[in-house]
Amino acid sequence: TVAETTSKVNRSSSPSELKITDMRYALTKVMGGTAIIRIDTNQGIYGLGEVRDAADVRYALMLKARILGQNPCNVEKIFKSIKQFGGPSRQAGGVCAVEMALWDLCGKAYNVPAWQLLGGRYRDKIRLYADTPEASSPEEQQRLINFRVKDQGYTWLKMDVSIGELKGIPGTVVNGKFWEDSKGNLNQWGDQRNYMSYGNTAHPFTQIQITEKGLEHLQQVVENVRNMVGYEIPISTDHYGHFDLNNGIRLAKALDKYRLAWFEDMIPWQHTEQWRTISDAIETPTTTGEDIHYLENFKPLIHNRSVDIVHPDLASSGGLLETKRIADYAEEFGIAMAMHQAGTPVSFMANVHCAAATQNFLA
Template sequence: MKTILQEVIENHKREEETKNNQIAKDTQKENSRRDFFRKAALGGIGLGAMMGASMEDTLAHTTSKVNRFSAPTDLKITDMRVAVIKNVGRTPIIRIDTNQGIYGLGDVRDGGDERYALMLKSRILGENPCNVEKLFKIIRQFGHHGRQAGGVCAVEMALWDLCGKAYGVPAWQLLGGRYRDTVRLYADTPGFDDPKEFAAVMKERTEVQGFTWLKMDLGIHLVADQKDALNNSKFWNGAKGQYDTRDYMSYGSTLHPFTHVQINEKGLEGLAEYVDNVRNAVGYEIPLSADHFGHFDINNSIRFGKAMDKYRLAWLEDMVPWMYTDQWRTVSDALETPTCTGEDIYLLKGFKDLIDKRAVDVIHPDLGTSGGLLETKKIGDYAEEQGVAMAMHMAGSPICFMANVHCAAATQNFLSLEHHSVDTPWWEKLVTMTGSQPMITKGFANVPLDAPGLGVDLNEEVIREHLHPDAPGYFEPTPEWDEKRSWDRLWS
C-alpha cells in the first residue's frame, strides 16, 4: 500500500512540476506552491499526513484540484451587482465580486425584490466571503418569512459559491459531504380545467421527461364555476386563485380562516373526479403531491382532505397558514394523507414548533427563504432527529436550483426537490455547467462531483435576452449601496 502511495506521490510531483513551469510562464504574481499550501492550511484545510508522507506531499496530493490562483485567507468582498430576469414573474440574480477575480452567484427568491440583497452590500464589503457563518450572522436579522428573506439567502448562496471556488471543492463538500450523487425531482405542473388534458401532460412528465414524482395544482379554482360547488366565493372577487393580492384585504391577502369560503358536496365530488382522472393516467406507483387549494378554513381542509384520502396523495401542501401550528396538528391528526408546509418559513427557529409538535408529516423549506444552504441543512437535520421527512420547494433560477441540489445531496432525510420551470425552454440555458455532467437527466438532478462551488456559471447571452423590462441592466455598478448608515445591533 505504501509503495502504491509513494508512486502516487512521485507521479504527483512530476505533474506538479510541469504545471508550475506553465504557470510561471503565464504569471509572475502567482504565490509559490509552498506559500499556497501554507495559506490553504491556515484557511481551514487541516489534514493529517498520509501514511508516512510528508505534510507537504500530503497537502500537494489532497489539494491538487484547488484553484492555484486563489489564496482563500486573503479573499475580500469588493462589490455586489444585480441582474433581474423574467423567471416566474421576476427573479434577481446577484453577483458578489472579490479582490482575486473570482465571484459568487446567488438568487433572490422568485417574486422578491433585489433591494433585499443590495441593502446588505454595505454589511459585507471588505469581509472574507469564506467566513460564511460569520457573515450570515451579520445579515440574518435583515431576513424574514416569505420573500423578505430573499436577500439574505441570495448572499448566503453566493458566499458558498465563492468559498467552494476558492478552495476548489463543491458546495456539498463544505456542508459535510454528500449522501447521494443524484437528486430526485418533482415536476410542478399548473392545473388545466380539462382533467383529461391535464392527465395527458402528467403522463408526458413520467413517460417522456422521466420524472418519478409529480405535483399538481388542486383547489377551488377547478370547481368555482360549477353551480353550488362553493359557499361565499362570490363575495371575493378573484377567489379562484390565491394570487389576487391587489390590496391587503383582497382574497389572496386574507388568511385562510377569515374568508369563510366553504366547499359543498358538489365541489368535493368535482375535485375527486379531477384527481381520479389524473390517477388513472399516471397510476399509483408515482408519488403525486397537491397544492394551491384556496383560502378556506381548518374544517373545510379536513373535509377536503378526507375526500382525497383514497387517492393516496404524497402530501397536501399549505392547507392552512404555516404559523397556525395547532391547526396543522388538528388537520394532520384527522387525515390519512400526509400534510406538508414550510415554503415561507425563515430559519430553523420558524420550523421548530411544527417539528416538535409533529404538526405536519413533511417539512417543505424553500432555500431562498429558509436561510440558504447551511440553515436549510440544519432544518433538515433537526427534522430528521424527530422523524420528519424534508422535501424542498424551489421556483427560482438555475442558480438557486443548484444551491438546492447541493443542500439536498448533503441532507439524509430528503425526499424530492421541486423543478418549477420544466416547460420553460430557455431556463436551463441561463447557465452553463462547469463540471462534466448535465444539470438534469431524466427527472434527476446531477450532483456536481468535479466542479467547485455551485457548479454553474452564467450564460451572458441568454441572461441578457431574458432581462426583466423594469430592470434592464446587466450587473451594473451599485455604488449607492456601498455605505452603511445604521447601527444594526439589536441589543443594548
C-alpha cells in the same frame, strides 16, 4: 521555505486572503424579474446567488456595505451578522442570496463542491417533482403527463386541487360569490389594490365551505389524474383555496383514498396548533414551510409534530447551511424534508447541493 515547499500545490486561490470587493446584480425574466447577484473578490473569483421569486433586489443590495472587505469563506459568521435583515417569504431573499453566493465562492476557493463543504453527500442523484400539467381535455392532459414522465424523466408530480375548479358549478361552494373578483374568480394570489380581497384574507376568516357536491367534483378531478399517472408515481397537492381547517380536513378525508404524497399549505404556516389538528385528523402526510425563514421559525412545527414533512424554500429559509440545519433538526423528530424551488438555475443548483448533503430529503 514555505513558499518553496508549496510552490507546486494546485489551488484555486488563497482562501485565507480572500476579501469581498463588490456586489452587482442582473435581472432575469424568470418569475417576472428574479435577480441574480454576483459577489466579487480581490482574487478574481466570484459567487452567484438569487433573490427569490422576483423579490426586490434591494433586499440584497442593502447588505453590500455590511459584507465588503470580509472573507467570503467565513460563511456562517457573515450569515449570522446579516440574518437580522431577513423576514418571512421574499423578505429573506437578500440574506439567502448572499449566503448562496458565499458558498459558491467558498467552493471555488477550495475547488470542492458545496455538498462537500456541507459535510458530504448521501446521494449522487436528486429526485425532482414537477407540476402535473393541466389541459382542456383528458387526452391532452395524458399527453402532457407522458411528456413529464417519459420524456423529461420526472418520477414525482404535483397538482393543484383548487376550489377554482368549481367555478360555474352551482351548489359546490358556500359563500363563494361574496369573495369573487370582477371576473368571477376566487383569486388566491391577492390584490394589492384591495387589502380585504379574498387572496389577502387568511384561511380561517373567509367562511367559505365546500359542499358534498363540491367534494365529489374535486374527488373526480384527482381520480382522473391518478388514473392517468398510476400509483407508482407520487402525486403531491397544493393551492386548495382560502378556507378553514374544518373544510381542509373534509377535503383531505375525501381524497385520502388516492394515497397522495402530501397536502401542502392548507392553512398559513403560523397556525401551529391548527396544523397539528389537521395532521392528526387525516391519513395523508401534511407539509408547509416555503415561506418560513430560519430554523427558529420551523422549530414550533417540528417540536409539536404539526406536520409530517417540512418544506423549506432555500431562497427564504436561510440558504444552504440553514436549510440543512432545518432538515437535520426535523430528522431528529422523525420528520422528512421536501424542498420548494421556483426560480433560476442558480437557486436550483443550490437546492441540489443541499439535497445531496441531507439524509431525510424526499424530493
